[in-house]
Amino acid sequence: MGTALSSAGVLAKWGIPGAAVAAICVLVGLGQSAGAQPTLPSDPKPPSSVPSLKPPGKPSLDPSMLNPPKSRSAGAPLPGGVKPLLPESINIALKLERDGSLSVSEQIFVQARKSMTRRAPLRIKAGDEQDRVFTVRDVRVSGNATTEIAGDEFVIRVGEGATTIRYKVDGAVTDLDGRQEVRWQVASGWDTKVRFLRASFIAPERPRSVSCLAGAFGTDSKCGVALTDESQVLRVEQEGLPVGERVDLTVELPARTVGANARFDDIGTAGAFGLTTASGVGLGALVLALVGGFMLLWLARGRDARALATDVGPVELLMTGDGGRVAFASPDGVLPGQVGTVVDERVxxxxxxxxxxxxxxxNYLFIRETGQGEWALVRRNPPDASLTDYERTVYRQLLGDAAEVPVTGLRVDLGAVRDAMYTDVVSREWFARRPDHDRSLWSIVGVLLAFLGVVATVVLALTVGNALLGLALVVGGLGLALGARMMPARTRRGSVLVQQVRGLLSYLRATDASTIPAVDREMVLSRSLPYAVVLGEVEGWVRRFADLDTSADGTPGIYWYETGSPAEFPARFAAFLMALDRALGGAQPPR
Structure with missing residues (x-):
């Protein structure tokens, strides 16, 4: 193949020597008898199925070919029919060896201060359930270029100047019925338009037929020139190959010409789920994303969880006023419903x-026992400006216009209550957005991602393979949908409130009722009780006031709860909470 790339061979065949031979033949003809006509060698007739153009001359490395004179237009033929070798032009020599390997030599010409990159696919579709796989080895570079095998691609990066790259290809030869077929994409995946491509192919036997396709993958447009000359060398020319398009050469040879080495991979359902470089990278990225996401989630939520679970010293929430009277004051005036919503991010x-x-x-309501296991909520004072919007919503949902409503007859629209409570905590900047909306948004995104993963899995399994990438999307989407239920939405201000709740918990768990003046115990018990309800500390908190004297403040009984005996209050109140929870949980909005 060395002579196929020399300028001497070109001129020997088509240039000055050819003209000299013609002149000698004319002189000899003058001495022959009249009627004797001398003949010159003629080109073989190409098959009717391929373009009938003049065979390309063998490429030359003469500097004048790389930089043609300005007097000649770019791309115009040189004397003798040889085209100039312009920048972004490629010469390729292919030689089929006896062992079935394909020796390839590529000469690439790149303009100064420019570069070209090729990503040649080493796996191409060979049917509905098969891929054809090629292997490139023994790569040698002479000039300004680098190469690498990246997954299923042979990557060539070429800098300015003339560069020669030689390598061998395995997998190009297939045994078919009574013949052999050689296939290789002599050009594909270039990131620059190839201005002119010239290729030659030689094999131990003369080709029986040739198919040369040029253009985008999947198209069947033919190359500019593809024919065999009298020396049994197949020559190909293609001008103006656009970015990313290919020149796909298939040559048919007699049976047993060389050793067959084609390799085909099954891409059916089983093969589609095989671990490849691409699917491995995708799965690795998924694992990193899942681990990283859940680590961030754990760090964001774990801080508050550890704060609530850590035992700390008591925080003073009892304020002593004039005369030694003691009163309870919540941290920053936070209300019980607000505490519960901010801590678990749910209403x-x-x-x-x-x-x-x-x-x-x-003193806005009064709780009255109306019978064994029955209670009623009684209007005591109308809602006023001292109540928040969500408290007024709760009040109206409980009583409406009625003066008294049995607990079993409550008809509460919890949706309206939730809206009001979420609006309240967002307005106080404990949340940037409604936490339920944040969770819903991420859940929807996760479900959509999982659905797209299912679609991608099916499409990849039926086409190019790497279906594990689709499964990775499914797993990632499901992980996001599940993680959305724990997605934090608190602001820094909200996290500070959670820290304050830790002090409230320690207060409820450690306060000694005997240290509180008897006259103030009922009030401290009562004002702290709603916080004990929302934080699940009712039993322990009420037990600390088991010896409560409800008449110590000058009035008999608990002022906001009517019960037969103060000693029975802990058990009665626990039963009331259970009945209230059942009523609220099963309440329906009013019709």
Whole structure:
């Protein structure tokens, strides 16, 4: 193949020597008898199925070919029919060896201060359930270029000047019925338009037929020139090959010409789920994303969880006023319903129940036992400006226009209550957005991602393979949908409130009722009780006031709860909370 790339061979065949031979033949003809006509060698007729153009001359490395004179237009033929070798031009020599390997030599010409990159696919579709796989080895570079095998691609990066790259290809030869077929994409995946491509192919036997396609993958447009000359060398020319398009050469040879080495990979359902470089990278990225996401989630939520679970010293929430009187003051005036919503980022029935108890403690409602296991909520004072919007919503949902409503007859629209409570905590900048909306948004994104993953899995399994990438999307989407339920939405201000709740918990767990003046115990018990309700500390908190004297403040009984015996209050109140939770949990909005 060396002579196929020399300028001497070109001129020997088509240039000055050819003209000299013609002149000698004319002189000899003058001495022959009249009627004797001398003949010159003629080109073989190409098959009718391929373009009938003049065979390309063998490429030359003469500097004048790389930089043609300005007097000649770019791309114009040189004397003798040889085209100039312009920048972004490629010469390729292919030689089929006896062992079935394909020796390739590529000469690439790149303009100064420019570069070209080729990503040649080493796996191409060979049917509905098969891929044809090629292997490139023994790569040698002479000039300004680098090469690498990146997954299923042979990557060539070429800098300015003339560069020669030689390599061998395995997998190009297939045994078919009574013949052999050689296939290789002599050009593909270039990131620059190839101005002119010239290729030659030689094999131990003369080709029986040739198919040369040029253009985008999947098209069947033919190359500019593809024919065999009298020396049995197949020559190909293609001008103006656009970015990313290919020249795909298939040559048919007699049976057993060389050793067959074609390799085909099954891409059916089983093969589609095989671990490849691409699917491995995708799965690795998924694992990193999942681990990183859940680590961030754990760090964001774990801080507050550890704060609530850590035992700390008591925080003083009892304020001593004039005359030694003691009163309870919540941190920053936060209300029980607000505490529950900020801590678990949800409006629960317990948050509403704690608000009901707080309204009673603050003399807006009165809780009356009406029978064994039956209670009623009684209007005591109308809602005023001292109540927040969500408290007024709870009040109206409980009583409406009625003066008294049995607990079993409550008809509460919890949707309206939730809207009001979420609006309240967002307005106080404990949340940037409604936490339920944040969770819903991420859940929807996760479900959509999982659905797209299912679609991608099916499409990849039926086409190019690497279906594990689709499964990775499914797993990632499901992980996002599940993680959305724990997605934090608190602001820094909200996290500070959670830290303050830790002090509230320690207060409820450690306060000694005997240290509180007897006259103030009922009030401290009552004002702290809604917070005990929302934080699940009712039993322990009430037990600390088991010896409560409800008449010590000058009035008999608990002022906001009517019961037969003060000693029975802990058990009666626990039963009331259970009934209230059932009523709120099963309540239907009013018709």
């Amino acid at each position: 629960d029935v317990s948050d509403v129940a704690a608000t009901v108890v707080d309204l009673a403690v603050r």
